[in-house]
Amino acid sequence: MSNFDHCSSYRVSVEELTELHVIRYDVEKDLLPLVLSNCQYSMERGHETLSEYDLPRIQQHIITRFLQGKPFITRTGVPTLVNTHERDYETIFKAVKGKVPQEPLSSLTRNAVSRELDSYSEVCEAHKTLELLLGFLSMTGGSPMMPLVTYLQDTLRMANQTDPHILKALGRCCLKHCASLWQLLMSLKSERMLHLKRVKEEKRQLKSFVSKGNVHKWLLEMHEFLLGPEYCRSLLFHPSVKEAVAAYMDRKEVDVPIDVEAAFPDSIQLSQIVEAWKYAVTAKQEWMM
Known part of the structure; x- marks a missing residue:
């Protein structure tokens, strides 16, 4: 393992990455023959065949043939998608506010967005879109006055993947409104969820009444x-x-x-x-x- 440890100091960034840096193998042509060549068979009483693998030797062959001489690829500067539950939103918003000064939404805009997103599913989709935008914005920054939809279209190329109705609702906001819009959408999610629960209960009561x-x-x-x-x-x-x-x-x-x-x-x-x-x-x- 010492040779492999020695190579671990060899690092390249994604920008420097070439085909030679990447580990390439074919399971059937490369891995299976290697494993089978280090497998011993024995016949037990009752004609049962047992397989024993020389795992340390297999490991050494894999390191020598596939890993040795290959660099660690660093993720520096590359946006990384993570589970939303693992995101540190406090850090994300701190980064966003450091790059794009934030302002609260006007009451007129806030009410208009609330009216546009009148269902729980619409609010969730808008929230998911903003969540993705914030992840990139925290690293790239942008003009506070840039319309949010323009950033989605020109920078993230997401316009074709976003519902036009959602774009219309978000189109009332600029990048300077991201933090305030996030707060609004989180509140709307809870409100719409409460509404769904209330409607479900009302239907139960109506059915009982009938x-x-x-x-x-x-x-x-x-x-x-x-x-x-x-x-x-x-x-x-x-x-x-x-x-x-x-x-x-x-x-x-x-x-x-x-x-x-x-x-x-x-x-x-x-x-x-x-x-x-x-x-x-x-x-x-x-x-x-």
Whole structure:
């Protein structure tokens, strides 16, 4: 191993790398014959053949034939992809801020990005794109005023791999907004996840409500309310479907079913009435089958 240790001081960077520096071998032509030539067979009682390999000798042959004289290739200056859980974001942001002065997003831009990325999957994709951008930006730097999308297109050549909708949302930001945008996207991920969990719980509650059986009248009233002028006016005064439709029925002097008071979810917003009605009707049809 001493010869190999001696060669370990021989290093080249990626920029200096040539074909001669690279270890090349063919498994079937180079490795298998080497291994088999250092294998001894013995026949045991019961006609079982056992193989014994001379591992130290195989190791020495591999070092001599393939590793000796080859340099260590250094990664200095080369962007390295790592598991996101292993990333030191504090160090990355420190490097980014040292190369590109950062400014917070305006409230107008922040709200616009939030509206554009209205689903959990969209936020995740935007976050993943920004994450990759930050890794390179921490090493390359850039003009604070350069549009973020321009950096993606011209420097990283990622425009073709990024959803146009994501590019549109990120297109409102420059490199000077990266830290603030990261903070926003992390918050949006949590918010969208909470929304997904809430929607899942609301669907569970709706399905439970439908299973009560006596929901036909309530669904009729929901549908009538949705198609009439009361819906638009109620958006200003009643935040929930339950409250708005119940008030509508009161004005008609129609009793609200007891099951509604007990089982219809309070958390469903009036803006979700179409989705709630569709889901409840579908669940009712499935329950009746």
